[in-house]
Amino acid sequence: MTNIPPSLTGNEIREKFLNFFAEKQHKILPSASLIPEDPTVLLTIAGMLPFKPIFLGQKTPEYPRATTSQKCIRTNDIENVGRTARHHTFFEMLGNFSFGDYFKSEAIAWGWELSTQVFKLPPERIVVSVFREDDEAFAIWRDEVGIPEKRIIRMGEEDNFWKSGATGPCGPCSELYYDFKPELGDDNIDLEDDSRFIEFYNLVFMQYNRDAEGNLTPLQNKNIDTGMGLERMAQILQQVPNNYETDLIFPIIETAAKLADIDYGTAENKTKVSLKVIGDHVRSVVQMIADGISASNTGRGYVLRRLIRRVVRHGRLIGIDGNFINEVAEKAIQLLEGVYSNTREREKVIKTELQREESAFLATLERGEKLLNEVIIKLKKDQKTVISGEDAFTLYDTDGFPLELTQEIAEEEGLTVDIEGFEAEMEAQRGRSQSAHETIDLTVQGSIDKLAEHIHPTEFLGYHEYQLISQIEALLVEGKSVEKAESGSKVQLILNKTPFYAESGGQIGDKGYLAGDDVLVSIEDVQKESGFFVHYGTVERGTINIGQKLRATVDKACRNRVRTNHTATHLLQSALKKVVDENISQAGSLVSFDKLRFDFNCPQALTKSQLQQVEDLINTWIAEAHTAYISVMPLEEAKSKGAIAMFGEKYGSEVRVIDIPSVSMELCGGTHVNNTAEIGLFKIISETGVASGIRRIEAVAGASVLEYLKVRDNVVKELGDKLKAKPEEITERFANIQDELKATQKEVENLKQELALLKSENLVNQAQNIGEFNILVAKLDNLDAKSLQSAAKKLQEKLGNSAVILASIPEENKVSVVGVFSDKIYQEKGLNANEYIREIALACDGKGGGKPNFAQGGGKDTSKLEEALTIAKNKLIETLS
Numbered sequence: 001m002t003n004i005p006p007s008l009t010g011n012e013i014r015e016k017f018l019n020f021f022a023e024k025q026h027k028i029l030p031s032a033s034l035i036p037e038d039p040t041v042l043l044t045i046a047g048m049l050p051f052k053p054i055f056l057g058q059k060t061p062e063y064p065r066a067t068t069s070q071k072c073i074r075t076n077d078i079e080n081v082g083r084t085a086r087h088h089t090f091f092e093m094l095g096n097f098s099f100g101d102y103f104k105s106e107a108i109a110w111g112w113e114l115s116t117q118v119f120k121l122p123p124e125r126i127v128v129s130v131f132r133e134d135d136e137a138f139a140i141w142r143d144e145v146g147i148p149e150k151r152i153i154r155m156g157e158e159d160n161f162w163k164s165g166a167t168g169p170c171g172p173c174s175e176l177y178y179d180f181k182p183e184l185g186d187d188n189i190d191l192e193d194d195s196r197f198i199e200f201y202n203l204v205f206m207q208y209n210r211d212a213e214g215n216l217t218p219l220q221n222k223n224i225d226t227g228m229g230l231e232r233m234a235q236i237l238q239q240v241p242n243n244y245e246t247d248l249i250f251p252i253i254e255t256a257a258k259l260a261d262i263d264y265g266t267a268e269n270k271t272k273v274s275l276k277v278i279g280d281h282v283r284s285v286v287q288m289i290a291d292g293i294s295a296s297n298t299g300r301g302y303v304l305r306r307l308i309r310r311v312v313r314h315g316r317l318i319g320i321d322g323n324f325i326n327e328v329a330e331k332a333i334q335l336l337e338g339v340y341s342n343t344r345e346r347e348k349v350i351k352t353e354l355q356r357e358e359s360a361f362l363a364t365l366e367r368g369e370k371l372l373n374e375v376i377i378k379l380k381k382d383q384k385t386v387i388s389g390e391d392a393f394t395l396y397d398t399d400g401f402p403l404e405l406t407q408e409i410a411e412e413e414g415l416t417v418d419i420e421g422f423e424a425e426m427e428a429q430r431g432r433s434q435s436a437h438e439t440i441d442l443t444v445q446g447s448i449d450k451l452a453e454h455i456h457p458t459e460f461l462g463y464h465e466y467q468l469i470s471q472i473e474a475l476l477v478e479g480k481s482v483e484k485a486e487s488g489s490k491v492q493l494i495l496n497k498t499p500f501y502a503e504s505g506g507q508i509g510d511k512g513y514l515a516g517d518d519v520l521v522s523i524e525d526v527q528k529e530s531g532f533f534v535h536y537g538t539v540e541r542g543t544i545n546i547g548q549k550l551r552a553t554v555d556k557a558c559r560n561r562v563r564t565n566h567t568a569t570h571l572l573q574s575a576l577k578k579v580v581d582e583n584i585s586q587a588g589s590l591v592s593f594d595k596l597r598f599d600f601n602c603p604q605a606l607t608k609s610q611l612q613q614v615e616d617l618i619n620t621w622i623a624e625a626h627t628a629y630i631s632v633m634p635l636e637e638a639k640s641k642g643a644i645a646m647f648g649e650k651y652g653s654e655v656r657v658i659d660i661p662s663v664s665m666e667l668c669g670g671t672h673v674n675n676t677a678e679i680g681l682f683k684i685i686s687e688t689g690v691a692s693g694i695r696r697i698e699a700v701a702g703a704s705v706l707e708y709l710k711v712r713d714n715v716v717k718e719l720g721d722k723l724k725a726k727p728e729e730i731t732e733r734f735a736n737i738q739d740e741l742k743a744t745q746k747e748v749e750n751l752k753q754e755l756a757l758l759k760s761e762n763l764v765n766q767a768q769n770i771g772e773f774n775i776l777v778a779k780l781d782n783l784d785a786k787s788l789q790s791a792a793k794k795l796q797e798k799l800g801n802s803a804v805i806l807a808s809i810p811e812e813n814k815v816s817v818v819g820v821f822s823d824k825i826y827q828e829k830g831l832n833a834n835e836y837i838r839e840i841a842l843a844c845d846g847k848g849g850g851k852p853n854f855a856q857g858g859g860k861d862t863s864k865l866e867e868a869l870t871i872a873k874n875k876l877i878e879t880l881s
Contacts (some may be wrong), residue, residue, distance in 0.1 A: 009236045010248040011338065013119070014069050014230055017094045020114050021067035026096055028062075031071045034291045035300065037583060037601050042300050043073040043288075047093030048204075048225045053583050054099050055206060055223055057168050064101035069094050069230065071287055071340065075303055078310075079408070082276035085235070085242035086198065089307060090284035092230040100221030107203050107224045108140045108174065115176060115201065119237060125179045127189060127197065129153045131160040131172030137205065141174070150186035162204045162225070169219060170210050176201040178236050200236060201228045244276045249337065250481045254278040254329040260318040274314035278328060281307045285333045289350045295357050308357045309402065313365060314853045325358045326351045333814045368401030369409075376413055385414070389421020396422075457531030459497035462510070462554065463630075463671065470495035470514070470552045472544060474532075484545040491521070491544070493535050499554050500535060502528035506589035507566055507670040511558045514550040518542045521550070558593045559671065564679050564702035565596040567628060567658075571682070572598050572620055572697065573644070574664040575614040580606060583646075587694050591670065594707075595685070595700045602695045606687050618682045621663050623678035624642070630660045635667075643667050681705040749786065767799050770880040773825065774802040777873035779865070783808040785816045785856060794852075796820040803831060803876055807840070807865055815844040815859035826852040831879060836872050843868035 008016070018028050032050040034043055041049065047070040053059035058258050070093045080087040098107070115121045128147060130137045132154040141147045141816045163170035177197040184196065191197050206223040208216040234246035244253060256278045257264045264275060288304045295305040303735065308325070315324055329351060337344040375391050387410050395401040407417050455473040459474030474494040477485050484492045500523060503509040514535075519542035527534045544550070569591055576584045588599035606614075634656045644666045658672055659665045673679060683705045685698045700708045716727050725733045767776040776795060783791065788808050801824045807817040818842050819833035826832055833855040841848035841857030844864045848857015859865070 004239065005122065005237055007239065008119070008234075009744050010230060010234045010246060013237065014092070014094065014339070016118050017228065017643060018067055021065075021096045021110075024065070024096075024110060026065040026067040029066050029068050031069060031092075033603070034071060034073055034288055035293065037603060043303065044070065045072055045074050046070075047072065047095035047227045048097070051097055051099075051225070055225065057169070058582055061099040064099055065097065066099075067094075068098045069339070073284055073288065073303070073670045075307075077484070078306075079411075081280050082244070082273040085194070085244075085498075086229075086232060088231060088243065088280050090280065090287055094228040094230055096224070096226050098224035100223060103207075103222050104137055104205050105144065107205070107226065108137065108145065111176060111201055111203055111226070112145050119233065121178065121236070122182075123147075125182050127151045127153065127177045127179055127191065129155045129160055129173075129175045129177070129191060131174075132156055134172040134174070134205075135823070136158075137172065137174050139278055142666060148186065151189065153189055153191055155191070162206070163210065167210050167212055169206050169223070170208050170216070171204060171222075173201050174203045176203075197233055198236065200232045202226060203276075221345050242276075244279055249279045249283065251335060252282055252328055252331045255328050256315065256318070256320070256324075259324050259327060260315070260320045262318060264596045266538060271318050274317045277314045278311050281311045282325070282328045282332045283336070285311065285354065286329055286343055286350055287340065289342065289353050290346045293415040294519060295353060298405075305357060306404065307400070308354065309361050309365075309405065312358050312361050313405065316369075317363065323355060323358050323362070324370050325354045329354055349652065361777075364401060368395055368405070371395060372401065372406060372409060376410075376415065379415065380413075381749070385416060387415055387417045389418040389425050392417050392422045393425035421628055434687060455494065455496070458533035460502070460533065461497055462499040462501050464558055464561065465499045467551065467553045468497065468499055469549055470497050471549045472546055475533070475544070475546050482725070484543055485539050486543045487539050487541055489539045491537055491539060493521075493534065493537070493544075494532050495552060498526075498533050499533070499535065499552055500526045501554075501559075501562075501671055502526040502533045504528055505668060505670050506569070507562060507591040508593070510554050511593075512554040513537075513540075514544075516542070516548065516550040519548075519550065561593045561702060561704065562591055563671045563673050565593075565700075565704075566591045566670045567660075567676065568618065568679055568682050568699065568701035569596050569598055570658060570660070570664045570666050570672075571618045571666070571676070571679075572596070572614070572699065573600070575621075576600060576602075576697075579613045579617060580610055581703040594704050597696060597698050599690060599694055599696045604620070605689065605695065611684055611687055615682060615684050621660075622676045622679045622682060625675055626660045626663055627675050628672055629661070630672065631657050631659070633657060638667055641665065678702075678806060699863060738787050763795060764798055767795075767802070768877070770877060772801060773829075773880050774799040775804075775873070775876045775880065776802065776868050777805045777876065778807075779869060780806060780808045782810060783816070784810050787820045788816055789856065792818045792820045796822060801825065803833070803836075803880075805836060805840070805869070805872055805876075809862050809865065813862060815841070815846060815862055817844075817848065817858070817865075818856045818857075819850075819854070823853065829880060831876070832875075836875070840865075840868040840872055843871075 003020050022028050032044060035260055036049055038042045038049060044050070047068060048055065050068075050070065051061075051066070054061045072091055072093050073089055074091075075089055077087050078089060081089060096107075096110070105843055109609045110237045113125060116123055126147070128141050128151065130141065130152060138152055138154070141152050142149055160171065160173040160175065162173050177191055177199050179197055189873050191199075204225040206225060207219055209219055210216055231243040231246060231248055232468075234248055235243045238246050240246055244250065253264060253275045256275055257267070262271060262275070266271065267275070285304060285307050288300070288307075292301050293304050294306060295301055297305070311328075333343045333347060333350070336791060341721070343350070372395060379385070379387065387406065391404050392403060395406055396403055403417070403422060410417050461468060473496050475482055475485060476492040492812065500510040500512060501507065503526065510523070511525075514521040514537070515522065520540040521537045521544060522540050523535050523537040525536040569589055573584070573586060584600050584602055586598065587601055590597040632654055637659050638655050641657075642665055643659075644664075655667045656669050657665065658668045660676065663676070680702045682701045683699060685700060685708070687695060687697050690696045716730065719725075719730055720727055722736075723730060723733045763776060763778050763780075766773045766778060776799060780788065780791065788806055791807045792804050795806070796802055801822050803819070803821045803825050805817065805819045810816055817837055819837045821831055821833045830850045834850050834852055837848040837850065837855035837857045841859050844859025845861040846857055846859025848855060850856055
């Protein structure tokens with residue numbers, strides 16, 4: 001009988017892995033966020049993702065060797081979670097990486113050493129795979145490690161050849177499998193047999209570059225990228241039948257089972273699946289929210305919302321009524337906080353988000369399940385197997401019941417859903433929604449389809465024209481289509497052609513006016529809806545009618561300001577890539593008349609030096625007077641030339657390219673200057689964080705810089721007058737004032753403490769003697785926390801073997817409480833100041849804590865203070881008597 005490896009906890013496995021490679025001169029790096037820096041990826045899906053720029057040669061590594069435990073989220077196999085032994089949405093990937101340092105021999109030798117000597121897996125239980133053409137790896141495993149040839153399996157490119165894309169770095173893999181049934185022998189080994197084998201370690205040998213024709217050439221710097229699934233190794237070492245029953249997940253499952261009053265061991269398989277889904281998904285949602293993801297209907301926010309909803313539904317399936325998710329989330333936080341501290345630090349955010357989403361979905365779930373059940377009953381009665389697209393859409397549109405949930409329930413009932421029919425209903429609804437929207441409902445019939453029958457989409461001529469004669473094609477007042485509008489009316493109108501730019505790509509809509517004989521309409525905004533430019537304005541004079549021709553004029557001053565800011569935004573992105581990180585990409589923008597805002601992916605705040613370098617570089621480009629070339633070309637041609645796509649934009653087959661040679665090239669439909677010199681000046685106003693991994697720069701350009709500097713100059717002059725200092729002396733004068741203020745505050749603080757001590761002197765006589773001990777529980781008026789501490793400590797010293805609890809309600813009308821216990825009180829009698837203060841604070845809707853001999857706290861509810869102090873005093877008397 002073969003040996004069984006010793007059991008290790010998940011934490012021990014992680015620690016041993018990282019320490020092993022640290023001893024091999026690898027730098028232990030923390031896990032990256034689940035929100036990746038790579039804008040092409042929604043979530044961090046692999047341990048190597050944070051190092052992708054290094055592997056692609058875009059970034060120079062800080063260390064030649066690294067090792068990590070990377071948290072990951074994958075949802076491509078979400079339907080298999082709980083049904084198989086090893087599918088997860090959240091998992092941890094243990095990895096060791098070489099950036100042009102060691103290669104195959106070391107990676108293989110260390111992989112074997114780690115597996116057999118550190119984790120003590122019996123060698124006879126390990127089978128390895130290699131790429132079918134990788135004779136080098138085969139020979140190392142056979143000749144240097146000593147594995148029998150029959151246990152080295154050659155596999156094809158699909159299984160054992162890693163590539164980053166159609167072109168670029170790539171290389172063969174070698175995988176290590178654990179054999180649960182070695183007694184079956186080495187003949188005809190089938191690594192696809194999940195009941196016998198589990199892959200636990202994958203070694204990627206990045207040694208080639210693949211060109212567009214598929215040719216492979218050796219890389220000058222060969223890299224190593226490995227991944228060991230923590231959950232899989234835990235299953236092996238803890239000798240449990242699946243990943244879910246390891247100490248990484250099973251405590252969460254047990255918590256959910258207890259809430260449902262279920263014994264996991266005797267539960268039927270369907271119930272176990274639901275418990276496993278809860279165990280897996282709760283880990284995911286806790287980590288996602290901790291990393292700054294919020295539930296929404298798009299992107300990673302929708303992934304989060306979907307996982308939360310699955311947890312709620314599977315809770316219902318096993319009999320849990322009402323809200324429960326935060327109870328299992330607390331268990332997940334307990335399991336994760338030792339490794340990922342932000343789970344506990346963001347506990348309140350996590351639980352608030354989960355409770356909000358759970359409560360909202362419970363109502364949807366109850367209503368939707370009832371209606372869907374009626375549909376299913378009718379289908380089965382009619383001996384049909386497909387839920388119609390119309391029924392699925394009604395559930396989605398009317399009751400907010402997600403399509404994927406309908407599909408999931410249908411699959412459980414042996415049914416399918418007509419997805420094409422659902423999409424057709426969705427498309428029809430889009431038309432109906434647009435017809436009902438005030439910016440689209442511009443005909444008497446209120447239908448976008450009818451509108452299209454009567455007029456053509458707006459012709460935009462504003463790239464080259466600031467003024468032209470246009471005809472009013474449709475007119476809206478107070479949400480209703482009208483034939484005419486009189487002076488004072490707020491209107492939305494569509495012109496047959498327009499010089500006004502409609503808001504898109506982060507650039508706001510133009511301002512201007514429409515004019516005719518005794519007619520004037522001010523235009524405040526322009527929006528684009530399904531090809532129609534909707535002009536928002538006010539009839540300032542006269543009456544306007546459908547069919548009327550007016551002179552449309554763009555406010556040229558505003559247009560020039562926005563052009564300046566838009567081109568400056570392009571320069572800003574280029575400067576950030578050159579100064580900070582080539583991998584920076586746009587995550588949102590706003591280009592308005594007075595300033596610009598640019599959001600970008602970046603894991604940390606920019607330094608003052610970096611911001612200054614960015615600003616200086618942009619002003620250099622401005623001074624160099626670079627010409628901006630604007631052209632239209634096929635999308636693929638633009639991409640091949642290196643043009644950068646703007647965030648949130650959708651592109652057709654033909655695209656508009658803004659090219660400032662040697663500076664910037666982007667796809668953009670906005671308006672721009674002809675030469676960078678037209679920008680004049682550029683000034684960064686602020687740099688802040690707006691979300692996890694997302695930074696924001698606000699800046700001004702052109703005339704706005706002068707306005708910005710004028711305001712600051714006036715402030716400096718006013719400060720100088722008040723401080724009687726020259727501009728260059730203000731900083732020093734202000735520092736002196738701060739020092740003086742600190743000294744004054746210190747004096748005030750000392751006086752407060754002296755006052756507190758004077759007040760407390762009268763309390764000595766109120767102390768109560770209990771045997772050899774004294775206790776004093778009292779309230780003082782209007783003392784801050786620090787003064788209260790001084791008074792309590794002084795009183796305890798005077799009273800000797802004593803327990804002193806003092807409370808006060810400072811001017812801010814909040815409870816402040818302090819406890820000081822002598823050594824003999826807490827050492828011999830076991831009384832703990834920490835416990836007493838916490839109880840008082842909790843009673844007053846607050847919190848507190850500290851050490852056994854000294855603790856402090858606070859609370860919001862002042863009305864409960866007297867009662868809480870009385871309880872504390874009685875408890876002290878009872879304990880010491």
